[in-house]
Amino acid sequence: MVHDPRRRHHRLRGEPPKKYQDIYPLNFDNDPEGIYAEILRVVRLWIERGVTAFRVDNPHTKPLVFWERLLGTIRAESPDVIFLSEAFTKPAMMRTLAAIGFHQSYTYFTWRNTKEELEEYLAEVSGPAGSVMRPSFWPTTHDILPPYLMHGGTSGFAVRAALAALGSPTWGVYTGYEFVENVPRPGVEEQIDNEKYEYKARDWGHADDLGLETLLRRLNEIRREHPALRQLRNLTVHPTSNEHVVAFSRHLPAEHSPTGSASTVVVVVNLDPWTAQVATVDLDLAALGVPEGHDTVDVHDLLSGDPYTWDAHPYVRLDPYYRVAHVIEVHHP
Incomplete structure (x- = not known):
């Protein structure tokens, strides 16, 4: 899900507040040393196979001392490996996860829509908070389809892509963004029949019918050509x-x-x-x-x-x- 195609990725999933049928709930109070050793072994296994970025789902539901120890060990062994914190939780916890070693953080950008909200948030993440919490801006994820994009059509998708790509040095879009997939599951702010529930075949030969493929490509070209856009605190x-x-x-x-x-x-x-x-x-x-x-x-x-x-x-x-x-x-x- 990270926009850099040169990196291979693996997803670590914690025990989130939701009930997932495909996840076994580990109790970190029973044998914390054994759990640490096994998860460290698994992370090292993926790194040996070329994975350099880990998206960690809901890390705030696990002991902070566990993450601090794990991230410190991997940092010493493989300093080029990146851990992205997918923690849509209270601001204090998000900042704490960043401070103990997560390299990048999902953000509240997805829900900042008005001028006032965006001005305040852009100033916040590019200010002193940026010393530890390096933000990653995503208009949507597999879990999130905000109301703005449910109703904003192609132009809404273009607006959010421009804000994400130029408002943060790290950004990404969820698969199928070019097709303006904006139909929600009834009563839920996420795409209907997304990849959590089925494999989606898309005709990528028509990916630019709405012009978004061209826009996304151009935004990334502009980012590569202009070093100012690859900085955070400027x-x-x-x-x-x-x-x-x-x-x-x-x-x-x-x-x-x-x-x-x-x-x-x-x-x-x-x-x-x-x-x-x-x-x-x-x-x-x-x-x-x-x-x-x-x-x-x-x-x-x-x-x-x-x-x-x-x-x-x-x-x-x-x-x-x-x-x-x-x-x-x-x-x-």
């Missing part, structure tokens, strides 16, 4: 005049860039998947690396290719049936 939220339009930027100064040149990208997204929205964006030019005394900057849209000259208060219009977002590269003088 995000600035910029105010806008419309409650449906959110704007943020990522800036990496030349001295910290692997290319030797500054990298700056501004993202402006229409959160309304049904209606065109207009807004004035109040840009902090200093946060974009624009030198003092310059009141305009040449930019171009990395999605459409359109060039612009922006000042500190550009006007934008985003139609969800044509363009849900501006992804703007700033040209530094």
